Every structure is written in C-alpha cells, then in structure tokens.
Amino acid sequence: MEINKLAPSVGSESGWNEEQKPRRVRADAQRSTDALLEAALEVFATSGVDAPVREIAQRAGVGVGTLYRRFPQRSDLVIAVFRHEVDACADAAPVLAAQYAPGEAVAQWMLRYVDFIAAKRGLAAALHSGDPAFAVLPAYFQQHLEPALSSLLEAAAAAGDMRSDIAPYDLLRAVANLSTTTQEGGPEHARRVLALLVDGLRYGAKPVTGTSKV
Secondary structure, eight states, rough: OOOHSOOOOSSSSOOOOOOHHHHHHHHHHHHHHHHHHHHHHHHHHHHOTTSHHHHHHHHTTOOHHHHHHHOOOOOOHHHHHHHHHHHHHHHHHHHHHHHHHHHHHHHHHHHHHEEEEEEEEHHHHHHTSOOOOGGGGHHHHHHHHHHHHHHHHHHHHTTTTSOOOOOHHHHHHHHHHHHHTGGGHHHHHHHOOOOOOOOHHHHHHOOOOOOOOO
C-alpha cells in the first residue's frame, strides 16, 4: 500500500492543517496591533504623545507587555500611528474614485484628509520635536498622499469637473494650513471652509467635448 494513502490528507477531518495555527496567530497579532494603533491615536489626541502606555494598552484591550513587544520605544508607536493614518488616507482614494464621480471623489477625499489632519494634531508635538526618529515621516507623507490626490485630480480634470493646473502637494499644504488656522472653530468650520476651497478648484474647469465628426 502506498504511504501517501496512509497519511491523513491536509485539511481533512482526520488531519491537521499546519497552516491554520500560524495564520490564526498572525491574524490575532494583526488585530492586537491594529487595536493598539487606534487606541494610541485616540489617547494621543486627548492626552498627547507622553500619555502613559498603560492607558493605551487598556484602551486597546491588551497587556502592557504586548504593547512593548510590538513597539519597544515610544517613538516606534508614534511612527506606526502616523504611517497607519497616512496609509488609510491614501487607500481611501481608489475607493472613493469607484464610488463617486471624479469631481465629487476629490471633494470626498479632501474631507477625509481634513479628518487626517485633525487626528495628526495629537502627534504634532512629537513630529516637530526634532527627534531624528521622526525625520523620515514628512517624506512618507508626501510619497503616499501626493500620488493618491494626484490620481483623483487627474481624473477630475479629464472629466471636466476641475481645472487641470492644480499641484497636488500645494493643495495638501493649503488644506493642512486651512485646518490649522480654523482649529478653534472645530471640525465643522474646517469642513465649511474646505467646501469653499473645493468650489474654487472647479472654477475654470474646461468641459469635456465629444470627438468631432468628420
């Protein structure tokens, strides 16, 4: 009798899939990491980046040891939170592009970006502290968010929804400055001012014309 007929098949009722446990461990670890990042963002926003790590761990529902295993230094956690928020904002661009018309996709993404700026305020003290650990973050911000916005602006210009001479990085900086100066008015005020800015992006847009007939 062949040996492979005696061995239980992988994934069968009598066998054991060796990939199941590692995958489950990886999934659990990722959930713990995600919970820590979300908790840290909330705590940083209210208590600053020097908040006790125990407060972050409790909010995330994990032990302090788990937090230190994931992020041995406080700077590791701050960097991870910043990158997590940048990635989420960038990843929203193709999702919104699929859900909305090109011009509206830009408007919706800009609202998402305003939310990102609001969340980043809790990290501002660390990011501007001069700590060399954070020196790579401005480039990470630009390398991920500028292409995300650029793709949306190009589609909007091609559709005739917005003007075509908008520099993505200039717009990112403008909205960041706008969000900072309107901080006292709260997020709703920032959104109202953003709506005026988006209307300005539509000014001078060239309507799309059909192909001429011969």
